[in-house]
Amino acid sequence: MARNPKRPAGARSARTSLGDHFTAWRHHHRDSLADALGRMRGTPGSTLLTILVIAIALALPTGLSVLLDNARVITQGWDGRAHLSVFLKMDVNEERQRALAKDWAALDGVADTEVITRQQALDEFREQSGFGDVLEALPDNPLPPLIVVFPSNNEPAALEALQQRLSKLPEVDLAQLDVAWVRRLHAIIELGQRLIGVLTLALAAAVVLVVVNTVRLAIESRREEIVVIKIVGGTDGFVRRPFLYSGFCCGFAGGLGALILVGTALWWLGGPVNQLLDLYKSEHSLTGMSPATALILPLFSGALGLLGAWLAVSRHLGEIEPQF
Numbered sequence: 001m002a003r004n005p006k007r008p009a010g011a012r013s014a015r016t017s018l019g020d021h022f023t024a025w026r027h028h029h030r031d032s033l034a035d036a037l038g039r040m041r042g043t044p045g046s047t048l049l050t051i052l053v054i055a056i057a058l059a060l061p062t063g064l065s066v067l068l069d070n071a072r073v074i075t076q077g078w079d080g081r082a083h084l085s086v087f088l089k090m091d092v093n094e095e096r097q098r099a100l101a102k103d104w105a106a107l108d109g110v111a112d113t114e115v116i117t118r119q120q121a122l123d124e125f126r127e128q129s130g131f132g133d134v135l136e137a138l139p140d141n142p143l144p145p146l147i148v149v150f151p152s153n154n155e156p157a158a159l160e161a162l163q164q165r166l167s168k169l170p171e172v173d174l175a176q177l178d179v180a181w182v183r184r185l186h187a188i189i190e191l192g193q194r195l196i197g198v199l200t201l202a203l204a205a206a207v208v209l210v211v212v213n214t215v216r217l218a219i220e221s222r223r224e225e226i227v228v229i230k231i232v233g234g235t236d237g238f239v240r241r242p243f244l245y246s247g248f249c250c251g252f253a254g255g256l257g258a259l260i261l262v263g264t265a266l267w268w269l270g271g272p273v274n275q276l277l278d279l280y281k282s283e284h285s286l287t288g289m290s291p292a293t294a295l296i297l298p299l300f301s302g303a304l305g306l307l308g309a310w311l312a313v314s315r316h317l318g319e320i321e322p323q324f
Contacts, residue, residue: 029241036245039218047250050214054207054254058301059261061200066262066289068192074277074284084149084159086166087174094118097145100171104149109162111152118145144173156183204304207254211247211308212315218243219316226320240313244306251305255298262289 040047088097094117101113116124121143151162159177167175219226226239266288273286289297 032241033245033249035242036249039242040246040249046214050210050250051253051257053210054251054301054305055257055261057203057207057210058255058258058297059265061196061203062258062289062293062297063262063265064192064196064199066266066287066293068189068196070284070286071192072189073287084151084163084166085176086147086149086172087176088145088147088171089173090144092145092171094145096171097147100169101147104147104166109151109153109158110149112150114148114150116146116148118143121146156186207251207301207304208308208311211250211305212312214250215243215247215309215312216316218246219312219320223320226317230320240317243313244309247305247307247309247312248302249305251308252298252302254305255301258301259289259294259297 088100092100097117098115101115104110105113118141122141125143149162149166151159153159163175163177166172229239266286270286277284277286
């Protein structure tokens with residue numbers, strides 16, 4: 001009679017490999033994401049309201065930033081950009097004047113030059129001033145030859161350096177630069193950038209607070225479920241993960257909503273703005289968001305949602321413990 005092999009008595013612990021741990025971790029993340037999306041679909045009203053609030057909060061600084069970038073590009077190519085009026089000495093003839101203008105156009109920092117001869121200046125002054133009879137009585141043309149220099153760089157420091165460079169030339173009598181409006185323009189743009197930065201920080205904090213409140217309410221509504229999970233051995237990380245995914249998904253969806261709002265606003269403003277630019281003979285047109293902004297904004301918004309969910313869970317999850 002054959003004897004059955006003797007089985008070892010007692011309990012044995014199962015060994016799990018690193019691959020098993022990773023598979024379980026991956027499955028739980030997948031299930032947590034599915035659970036977060038399912039609960040968002042189960043409460044469409046509150047979810048849509050949260051996403052809309054996040055979208056509006058982020059659309060405001062994003063839209064202002066796009067408009068400021070457009071203003072910077074348009075003013076750089078505006079015909080009324082800063083220029084130097086270089087008055088030559090009276091003994092410089094027209095041929096030498098045109099030769100100087102050609103040489104200066106090739107200098108670093110100079111985009112273009114325009115020659116205004118003495119006769120052209122006199123005709124223009126006679127037409128615009130109304131003192132034609134008085135000018136006819138003068139024995140000679142009192143206006144000097146003029147070269148208008150258009151710099152390639154509208155920075156105030158670069159303009160002043162170019163002015164000093166041209167002033168030292170022997171044919172130049174006076175190089176005049178009105179840089180006050182350029183300083184005002186750069187100051188306004190710099191102020192706009194800082195205001196947008198402050199506004200972005202304030203509204204980012206508002207997005208975090210919105211997600212904190214949303215997740216807090218979700219935790220309170222699932223208090224009994226969380227207690228049961230902790231009784232059967234669920235860790236805080238196990239409980240926390242679905243809420244983190246909910247915060248990220250709300251933030252990410254809000255970022256996509258902000259892209260839609262900004263894109264719609266730019267499309268609506270595009271026609272009137274481009275028509276206005278055409279009236280000013282500008283070659284530019286209203287441009288939309290860059291691809292980098294379109295990619296970063298949803299991720300940034302998702303990170304804010306994740307931060308808000310983390311803060312809410314860290315604050316309220318520890319208060320929910322089984323009572324025996």
